[in-house]
Amino acid sequence: MYNKVTAEDRSALQGIVGEGNLFWGDAINPDYAHDELGGIEHMPEVLVRVRTTEEVSKVMKLAYERCIPVTVRGSGTGLVGAAVPVEGGILLETTKMNRILSLDKERLTVTVQPGVLLMELAAFAEENDFLYPPDPGEKSATIGGNISTNAGGMRAVKYGVTRDYVRSLTVVMPNGEILTLGATVAKNSSGYSLKDLVIGSEGTLCVICEAVLKLVPLPKVSVSLLVPFPDMKSAIESVPKIICSKVIPTAIEYMSRDTILFSEAYLGKKFPDTKNDAYILLTFDGNSDAQVEQDMNTVADLCLSIGALDAYIVDTEERKKAVWSARGAFLEAIKSSTTEMDECDVVVPVNKVDEFIKFTHTLAEELQVRIPSFGHAGDGNLHVYICRDELDDASWKSILETSFDRMYQKAEELGGLVSGEHGIGYAKKEYLKKQYGQTPIALMQGIKSVFDPKNILNPGKICY
Amino acid sequence: MKILVCVKQVPGSNNVEVDPVTGVLKRNGIQSKINPYDLYSIETALSLVETYGGSVESITMGPSQAGAVIKETVCMGATHGTVLSDRKFAGADVLATAYTLSQGIQKCGTYDLILCGKQTTDGDTAQVGAEVAEYLGIPNVSNVLSVDDVRDGRVFVTAGLDDKNVKLSVAMPCLLSVDSDINTPRLPSYRIKKSLGEDAVRFLSFADFDDQDATHYGLTGSATQVERIFPPEKNDQKHTISGDPAHQAEELFGLLRGKKLI
Numbered sequence: 001m002y003n004k005v006t007a008e009d010r011s012a013l014q015g016i017v018g019e020g021n022l023f024w025g026d027a028i029n030p031d032y033a034h035d036e037l038g039g040i041e042h043m044p045e046v047l048v049r050v051r052t053t054e055e056v057s058k059v060m061k062l063a064y065e066r067c068i069p070v071t072v073r074g075s076g077t078g079l080v081g082a083a084v085p086v087e088g089g090i091l092l093e094t095t096k097m098n099r100i101l102s103l104d105k106e107r108l109t110v111t112v113q114p115g116v117l118l119m120e121l122a123a124f125a126e127e128n129d130f131l132y133p134p135d136p137g138e139k140s141a142t143i144g145g146n147i148s149t150n151a152g153g154m155r156a157v158k159y160g161v162t163r164d165y166v167r168s169l170t171v172v173m174p175n176g177e178i179l180t181l182g183a184t185v186a187k188n189s190s191g192y193s194l195k196d197l198v199i200g201s202e203g204t205l206c207v208i209c210e211a212v213l214k215l216v217p218l219p220k221v222s223v224s225l226l227v228p229f230p231d232m233k234s235a236i237e238s239v240p241k242i243i244c245s246k247v248i249p250t251a252i253e254y255m256s257r258d259t260i261l262f263s264e265a266y267l268g269k270k271f272p273d274t275k276n277d278a279y280i281l282l283t284f285d286g287n288s289d290a291q292v293e294q295d296m297n298t299v300a301d302l303c304l305s306i307g308a309l310d311a312y313i314v315d316t317e318e319r320k321k322a323v324w325s326a327r328g329a330f331l332e333a334i335k336s337s338t339t340e341m342d343e344c345d346v347v348v349p350v351n352k353v354d355e356f357i358k359f360t361h362t363l364a365e366e367l368q369v370r371i372p373s374f375g376h377a378g379d380g381n382l383h384v385y386i387c388r389d390e391l392d393d394a395s396w397k398s399i400l401e402t403s404f405d406r407m408y409q410k411a412e413e414l415g416g417l418v419s420g421e422h423g424i425g426y427a428k429k430e431y432l433k434k435q436y437g438q439t440p441i442a443l444m445q446g447i448k449s450v451f452d453p454k455n456i457l458n459p460g461k462i463c464y
Numbered sequence: 465m466k467i468l469v470c471v472k473q474v475p476g477s478n479n480v481e482v483d484p485v486t487g488v489l490k491r492n493g494i495q496s497k498i499n500p501y502d503l504y505s506i507e508t509a510l511s512l513v514e515t516y517g518g519s520v521e522s523i524t525m526g527p528s529q530a531g532a533v534i535k536e537t538v539c540m541g542a543t544h545g546t547v548l549s550d551r552k553f554a555g556a557d558v559l560a561t562a563y564t565l566s567q568g569i570q571k572c573g574t575y576d577l578i579l580c581g582k583q584t585t586d587g588d589t590a591q592v593g594a595e596v597a598e599y600l601g602i603p604n605v606s607n608v609l610s611v612d613d614v615r616d617g618r619v620f621v622t623a624g625l626d627d628k629n630v631k632l633s634v635a636m637p638c639l640l641s642v643d644s645d646i647n648t649p650r651l652p653s654y655r656i657k658k659s660l661g662e663d664a665v666r667f668l669s670f671a672d673f674d675d676q677d678a679t680h681y682g683l684t685g686s687a688t689q690v691e692r693i694f695p696p697e698k699n700d701q702k703h704t705i706s707g708d709p710a711h712q713a714e715e716l717f718g719l720l721r722g723k724k725l726i
Contacts, residue, residue, distance in 0.1 A: 270648035312651035
C-alpha cells in the first residue's frame with residue numbers, strides 16, 4: 001500500500017531540509033524506534049528534522065504524492081507508542097521548530113512553534129508574569145506533543161487541560177496545504193471546531209506547526225499542603241470530601257509511601273516525610289496571602305477532622321522543589337524499580353477515584369502482582385502501573401492482559417474512559433475499540449479519512 | 465541535650481531588586497521566609513534530639529515581624545524561640561550582629577550545642593556563626609557535613625575542607641555551622657501552627673541585655689559599613705554544543721575542565 005523511501009526521495013528530502021537534517025539507515029539512533037513506554041518498536045526509513053512550516057509543507061507534499069507514511073515526533077516522551085513509525089516511512093521530528101515566536105500582552109497569548117519544550121514555555125510565561133496552566137509531569141515534552149495528546153497535568157483541577165488553552169493552530173495537511181484553525185478570539189461558534197478535532201488527534205490528522213496559546217496572569221501566591229494519612233483508603237476517601245468543601249485547589253495528587261521511596265532511590269534525594277503510608281498533595285494559588293491561607297486552612301482543618309495525621313506546609317521555593325521534584329519523578333522512579341512495566345492511564349469520575357484505587361489493590365492481591373499507582377486524584381486521572389518484576393514471559397503476558405482487561409472494565413463500569421491524558425496511540429487502541437464500540441470508531445475513521453484520504457499520517461494509531 | 469538554632473528572616477524571593485538611587489533592597493511587598501540554609505541546621509538539631517533526647521530552641525535578630533520565622537521553627541519541632549528586636553540593633557554588620565546574638569543567647573540560657581546555617585541568602589557572609597562562638601568563648605566548627613555521635617560531653621562531627629573531609633571531636637558547649645543539603649528539612653506542621661500559644665515567641669530588647677553600652681550594637685557597633693548594594697551583572701551567555709555524541713562529550717569535557725569544574 002505504501003511506497004518505500006527511495007534514493008530519489010532522500011535526495012528530494014535533502015533538498016527540502018538541508019544538510020545535517022536528514023538521516024537514514026545506521027545513522028538513525030535506535031531510540032527513534034520507540035517512545036518511553038509504548039511497548040512497540042519500529043525504525044523509520046528516514047528521519048527528517050524540520051525547522052519551518054514551509055519545510056513541513058514540502059515534506060508532506062512529497063510524501064502525499066509518493067504515498068509514503070509520515071509519523072510526527074517531538075521529544076519522544078509519549079507513553080502509548082503514538083510517535084512510533086509502525087509503517088516505517090518518514091519520521092518528521094519537530095524539536096528544531098523550537099522558537100517562542102511572540103507574546104501578546106493585550107490578548108494574553110503566546111505563539112510558539114511545536115518543538116518548544118513545556119519547561120521552556122512555563123519559564124518564559126513566568127518571566128513575563130504569566131502562567132501557562134497545563135502542567136504535565138513530563139516537563140521535557142514538546143508543546144506539539146502536549147497538544148497532540150491533549151495533555152492535562154497537575155493543575156487540571158482548577159485550570160483545565162491543554163485544550164482549554166489552545167486558541168488557534170497553524171497546521172500542515174497531509175497534502176502539504178497550510179491552514180490556520182481557530183482564531184485568537186475568546187468565543188467561537190463558527191461551524192465545526194476543527195482546531196478541537198486536531199487537539200488530541202496524536203498526529204493522525206495533520207502536522208501542528210504553530211500554536212497560539214492562552215495565558216493567565218501569574219498568581220501571586222502559591223502554597224502546597226502535604227497531608228499524611230494512616231493508609232491509602234483514608235487518603236483517597238478524603239478527596240471527594242475536599243472537593244465538596246467548595247475550595248478549588250490547583251492540584252490534588254495522591255501518593256503512597258512505596259512510590260515516594262522509589263522516587264527517593266531514583267533521585268538520590270530524601271523526601272521531607274516518609275513516616276506515613278499515604279499522602280495527599282494539594283496546591284492552592286491566588287493573588288493574596290489571606291485568600292490562599294484561608295483556602296489552605298479550610299482544607300487542612302477538613303483533612304484533620306477526617307483522619308489526617310497532620311498537614312505539612314510547603315510554602316517556599318525550596319520546600320516546593322523538595323516535594324514536587326519527587327512527584328515529577330514518580331513515573332521514572334517506578335520504572336526503575338522493576339524489570340518492565342505497562343501503564344493504565346484511566347480517568348474516572350472524581351467521586352469514584354477511591355473505588356478504582358481500592359479495586360487495583362484487590363486486583364494486585366488476587367493476581368499476585370505489584371500495581372503501584374499515583375495520580376491526579378482531584379480530576380480522576382490515575383496512573384496505574386503493572387510491574388513485571390521477576391515474572392517469566394508467559395506469566396507477564398497473561399497477567400498484563402488480565403489486569404488491563406479488568407481495570408478498563410472497572411473504569412467503564414464507574415463511568416470512566418480509557419485515557420485521561422496519555423492518549424491511545426498504538427498501545428491502547430484495542431481497549432478504545434472495546435469501550436467505544438463500532439459507531440464511534442467508524443466516526444473517528446471517517447474523520448481521519450476526510451483529513452487524510454491516503455492514510456499517510458501516523459497510520460495504525462487510535463482508531464485503525 | 466539543649467540545642468539552640470540561630471535563624472534569620474530573609475526575602476522570600478531570590479529576585480529582590482535593588483533601588484538604583486538609594487542602593488537599598490526593595491523589601492516592600494516582598495514576602496519573607498526563613499533563610500533556607502537555616503533549615504538544615506534546624507533539621508540537624510531536631511534529628512539529634514530524636515536520637516539523644518533534649519530540646520531545641522531558636523533565636524533570631526530582626527524587627528518584630530521576624531517572630532514569623534521563630535513560629536516556623538516551632539512548627540517544625542522547636543519548643544519555643546526568641547526574637548532580639550530593638551531599634552538600637554538596626555544597621556548591624558556581621559560583627560555587631562554576632563555580638564548582639566551572643567548577648568541575647570546568654571540571656572536565653574545555657575546550651576550544649578548552638579547550630580547555625582552555612583550562610584544567609586541575603587548577606588552571604590558566612591561569618592556570623594564563627595563570630596558568635598568567639599564572643600561566647602566556645603569552640604566552633606564550620607562546614608559541618610554530619611554530626612556522627614554525641615557522647616561523654618563531646619560531639620563528633622565530619623566537616624568539609626576544600627579537598628578533604630575531617631572528623632573532629634569537639635567539647636560541648638560548642639557552635640557548629642552546618643553545610644547545605646546535608647539533610648532534607650522536615651516541613652512545618654499545620655497541626656502545631658494551629659495550637660501555637662503566646663509562649664512560642666518571646667522578645668528581648670537592648671534593655672534586657674547585660675551590656676548596656678549602645679555603641680556596641682547596630683550601626684555604631686559595626687566595624688564595616690555598606691557603601692553600595694548593586695545586583696551582579698547577569699550572564700545570559702549560552703554555549704551550544706553540536707556535532708556527533710563523541711565530539712559533544714569531548715567538547716563538554718574540555719569546557720568543564722577549562723573552568724576547573726572537573
